[in-house]
Amino acid sequence: MAKVEIYYSDLNEKAQKELLEAVGAADPGEMNWDGDILPLAILDFETETE
Numbered sequence: 001m002a003k004v005e006i007y008y009s010d011l012n013e014k015a016q017k018e019l020l021e022a023v024g025a026a027d028p029g030e031m032n033w034d035g036d037i038l039p040l041a042i043l044d045f046e047t048e049t050e
Contacts (some may be wrong), residue, residue, distance in 0.1 A: 002045040008033035011040075 007014060008028055019040075020028065028034040 002047060004043045004045075005039035006043070007036040007039050008042045009036050 008019070008031075011019065016028070020026065023031060025031050029050075032038070035038070
């Protein structure tokens with residue numbers, strides 16, 4: 001299974017601003033997103049086998 005982790009720093013500046021506004025935070029440090037310790041999302045993809 002392929003896995004992709006998405007971190008705050010992976011987002012472009014516009015998306016970072018929108019996310020902070022959506023959660024009511026002024027700074028990513030308020031949400032512990034500034035250190036990229038935990039991903040915001042994890043996408044799992046199953047791989048086909050023959």
